Amino acid sequence: MASIDNLRFEPPPPFPEAEVLRAEVRAFLAEHLPKRAITEGVGSWGGHDRDFSRKMGACGWIGMTWPKRYGGHERSALERYVVLEEMLASGAPVSGHWVADRQSGPLLLRVGTEQQKNSILPRIAAGECSFCIGMSEPDSGSDLASVRTRAAAVEGGFRVNGTKLWTSNAHRSDYMILLCRTGEAGEQRHGGLTQFLVDLKATQGIAIRPVRNLAGEHHFNEVVFQDAFLPGASVLGEVGSGWQQVTGELAFERSGPERFLSSFTLLVELTRALGPDPSERARIALGRIVAHIYTLRRLSRSVAGMLQAGANPAQQAALVKDLGTTLEQEIPEIARQLIDAEPDRASTQDFVTVLAHTMMNAPSFSLRGGTREILRGMIARGLGLR
Amino acid sequence: MSETRDLVREAAERLFEKHCGAEIMRRTDGGEFPQALWCALTEAGYTAALVPEAAGGAGLDMSDALSLLVSAGRHAVPAPLAETMLAGWLLSAAGIPFPEGPLAVAPVREGDAVTASRDGTGWRLQGKTGRVPWAARAAAIVVLARCEERNLVALAAPGDCRIVGGANLAGEARDDVDFSGVRCSVGAFAAPDAAALRSLGAVMRSAQMAGALQSVLETSVQYARERVQFGRPIGRFQAVQQNLAVLAGQAAAATAAAEAAIEAAAHNLHSPAVAAAKIRAGEAAGIGAAIAHQVHGAIGFTQEHRLHYSTRRLWSWRDEFGNEAYWARRLGGELAAAGADRLWHGITAAG
Numbered sequence: 029m030a031s032i033d034n035l036r037f038e039p040p041p042p043f044p045e046a047e048v049l050r051a052e053v054r055a056f057l058a059e060h061l062p063k064r065a066i067t068e069g070v071g072s073w074g075g076h077d078r079d080f081s082r083k084m085g086a087c088g089w090i091g092m093t094w095p096k097r098y099g100g101h102e103r104s105a106l107e108r109y110v111v112l113e114e115m116l117a118s119g120a121p122v123s124g125h126w127v128a129d130r131q132s133g134p135l136l137l138r139v140g141t142e143q144q145k146n147s148i149l150p151r152i153a154a155g156e157c158s159f160c161i162g163m164s165e166p167d168s169g170s171d172l173a174s175v176r177t178r179a180a181a182v183e184g185g186f187r188v189n190g191t192k193l194w195t196s197n198a199h200r201s202d203y204m205i206l207l208c209r210t211g212e213a214g215e216q217r218h219g220g221l222t223q224f225l226v227d228l229k230a231t232q233g234i235a236i237r238p239v240r241n242l243a244g245e246h247h248f249n250e251v252v253f254q255d256a257f258l259p260g261a262s263v264l265g266e267v268g269s270g271w272q273q274v275t276g277e278l279a280f281e282r283s284g285p286e287r288f289l290s291s292f293t294l295l296v297e298l299t300r301a302l303g304p305d306p307s308e309r310a311r312i313a314l315g316r317i318v319a320h321i322y323t324l325r326r327l328s329r330s331v332a333g334m335l336q337a338g339a340n341p342a343q344q345a346a347l348v349k350d351l352g353t354t355l356e357q358e359i360p361e362i363a364r365q366l367i368d369a370e371p372d373r374a375s376t377q378d379f380v381t382v383l384a385h386t387m388m389n390a391p392s393f394s395l396r397g398g399t400r401e402i403l404r405g406m407i408a409r410g411l412g413l414r
Numbered sequence: 415m416s417e418t419r420d421l422v423r424e425a426a427e428r429l430f431e432k433h434c435g436a437e438i439m440r441r442t443d444g445g446e447f448p449q450a451l452w453c454a455l456t457e458a459g460y461t462a463a464l465v466p467e468a469a470g471g472a473g474l475d476m477s478d479a480l481s482l483l484v485s486a487g488r489h490a491v492p493a494p495l496a497e498t499m500l501a502g503w504l505l506s507a508a509g510i511p512f513p514e515g516p517l518a519v520a521p522v523r524e525g526d527a528v529t530a531s532r533d534g535t536g537w538r539l540q541g542k543t544g545r546v547p548w549a550a551r552a553a554a555i556v557v558l559a560r561c562e563e564r565n566l567v568a569l570a571a572p573g574d575c576r577i578v579g580g581a582n583l584a585g586e587a588r589d590d591v592d593f594s595g596v597r598c599s600v601g602a603f604a605a606p607d608a609a610a611l612r613s614l615g616a617v618m619r620s621a622q623m624a625g626a627l628q629s630v631l632e633t634s635v636q637y638a639r640e641r642v643q644f645g646r647p648i649g650r651f652q653a654v655q656q657n658l659a660v661l662a663g664q665a666a667a668a669t670a671a672a673e674a675a676i677e678a679a680a681h682n683l684h685s686p687a688v689a690a691a692k693i694r695a696g697e698a699a700g701i702g703a704a705i706a707h708q709v710h711g712a713i714g715f716t717q718e719h720r721l722h723y724s725t726r727r728l729w730s731w732r733d734e735f736g737n738e739a740y741w742a743r744r745l746g747g748e749l750a751a752a753g754a755d756r757l758w759h760g761i762t763a764a765g
């Protein structure tokens with residue numbers, strides 16, 4: 029029994045009002061979704077469009093669950109969920125506010141100072157302010173506690189030296205939440221870490237360089253800190269509590285609809301290419317994929333409901349991400365067997381270009397946000413095996 | 415989840431725990447009927463769980479009643495509980511009183527059809543049906559027949575039918591029944607058609623599979639904690655942990671899919687959630703059973719070990735009331751016909 033109780037998913041709370049909101053979001057998308065390349069929706073939250081983010085902010089769809097005094101809208105996690113999934117399913121360009129809305133804002137709310145919250149949260153909610161996550165380093169990926177970027181206490185603040193790697197959207201962000209070593213690790217290896225709120229536009233000594241992915245795209249970066257000075261007021265939360273803060277943040281990062289909708293654009297184009305009366309084999313494949321999506325959606329909404337209720341479903345979130353990314357990676361493999369076409373990004377046929385983009389992005393789905401093996405390790409911990 | 419549902423499930427867990435011990439499982443596996451278990455199920459009102467209170471039933475709402483089958487699946491309840499519930503649902507829809515004893519329902523396979531014609535004050539049946547659960551052992555077979563372009567629910571006596579006994583991989587009776595010329599004195603027209611019956615059967619098997627996967631997960635985790643090789647519990651090896659994490663994911667997915675179908679079935683048996691549950695739980699059954707056996711090694715491959723009570727049921731149930739391919743073909747066909755631009759709408763509308 030115990031083994032299952034740790035991984036229990038409460039049924040998502042019924043929420044009929046959310047359907048009213050869904051209709052509003054769809055009407056908004058019908059009017060405001062910018063014309064763009066169909067491949068922009070591939071991989072979830074890929075497209076970056078400040079204008080679009082501002083419009084969403086004006087609708088009250090960023091920071092939806094936050095207190096009104098910080099520019100939020102005090103709506104429920106399930107309403108927020110509706111907005112997220114509608115945006116992703118339509119391939120909307122949401123990366124300008126995605127990380128801030130999902131992860132950095134909630135972290136600020138939990139551990140930020142009044143001053144930090146007042147100055148930043150309303151700007152995020154307005155779609156004016158974007159964030160990136162400075163956790164990984166060249167020698168610290170899965171083993172995040174081993175980060176070496178160091179913040180040394182100096183007069184009035186800290187001096188930072190080190191290199192962050194794979195930092196998505198650093199080149200387009202206003203702020204980074206930076207995980208640094210400020211002290212000794214201690215026996216548990218998790219001590220001595222601190223998070224900082226780094227103003228990327230105003231801080232000297234930071235160099236951001238593109239790292240192109242295998243598709244030749246520029247999403248992530250190398251960020252080098254060389255004697256960068258951070259004022260004392262930029263410490264986020266407690267000095268030395270970085271590890272606890274980071275792990276709390278990850279439950280929010282792992283269970284959302286972006287963890288199973290990254291290949292959804294391809295599924296739509298596959299359905300279009302198959303036409304209204306496809307072969308038996310194609311029907312079976314399509315029905316199976318959608319059965320998986322139904323189920324993932326329920327599991328993911330369940331986690332949203334548990335987060336709303338104040339629980340910490342970190343292990344459930346890991347499980348949803350593991351199942352979701354497995355499906356996302358399967359979709360291109362299945363699609364290519366149903367339509368006789370060679371993936372080609374330059375093709376004029378939507379299915380063919382989307383297939384090409386999805387295929388080349390797919391390896392990242394089970395790496396970003398914690399690798400498959402690390403997630404399964406967390407699930408095993410939930411089962412009491414570690 | 416309603417509070418009633420939690421209470422109902424807790425009580426059911428206790429009852430199943432008490433009546434589905436090792437000895438009963440061994441004896442029923444050999445073909446014996448679990449009389450004491452059956453009396454307990456009847457007394458608790460579970461067998462009549464889908465019969466309305468006014469008709470002498472338990473007065474549970476449909477979702478609470480169906481969720482009993484998750485618990486039944488967890489305990490591999492070796493009796494026709496689901497089948498008798500299904501019979502109760504059909505009989506109630508036709509306004510026919512719910513008889514005592516275990517009941518069977520026919521037909522259960524796509525393509526099998528029974529027809530009925532009036533015969534004096536009663537009805538006469540024609541048709542053969544395959545793999546009817548528990549037909550020979552049932553007190554009555556509830557037949558859904560076509561009659562005058564309508565759906566007729568009739569009660570047939572197993573003794574009047576030509577029955578060739580068979581079994582699924584779990585040893586649960588699955589009999590071929592020839593109804594040709596069988597006379598029924600009790601019958602009434604009703605709304606449910608063969609498709610609705612098939613859907614409700616699929617929800618039931620999905621619920622049972624979800625329960626069986628939960629049990630298989632618990633058994634496997636427990637075993638991995640206890641079995642020692644190379645000087646430590648095998649659950650300490652990362653390869654084993656990763657496999658069990660996959661099994662946990664499959665159990666969680668099957669449970670979520672079954673719960674969604676259980677909720678949907680109460681108001682719409684044709685909801686895509688039903689197809690999704692049978693597809694998802696059926697896929698989880700194969701993956702989950704394989705991992706459970708891998709973790710257990712040779713001991714799990716023996717008749718003595720209890721693991722097979724669950725895994726043989728998983729291998730059977732996934733093919734009953736339509737396998738994954740059957741439901742996926744239907745669901746995929748509907749989605750393709752609706753078109754690419756309605757795909758997301760179809761997903762969110764399922765709830």
Ligand SMILES: Cc1cc2nc3c(=O)[nH]c(=O)nc-3n(C[C@H](O)[C@H](O)[C@H](O)COP(=O)(O)OP(=O)(O)OC[C@H]3O[C@@H](n4cnc5c(N)ncnc54)[C@H](O)[C@@H]3O)c2cc1C
Pocket residue numbers: 160161162163164165168169170171193194195196197248392395396397398399400401402
């Ligand atoms: C598209 C993309 C965007 C990203 N964006 C960001 C970002 O914005 N900010 C940020 O900080 N990071 C980001 N990352 C980095 C990401 O968090 C890391 O890639 C991830 O944590 C894995 O680290 P690694 O790549 O160094 O792999 P490694 O940790 O070196 O792992 C390599 C392989 O070894 C396995 N492995 C490692 N340790 C174990 C173990 N204990 N047991 C079993 N297997 C193990 C892994 O599962 C993996 O298969 C991004 C990555 C990608 C691909």
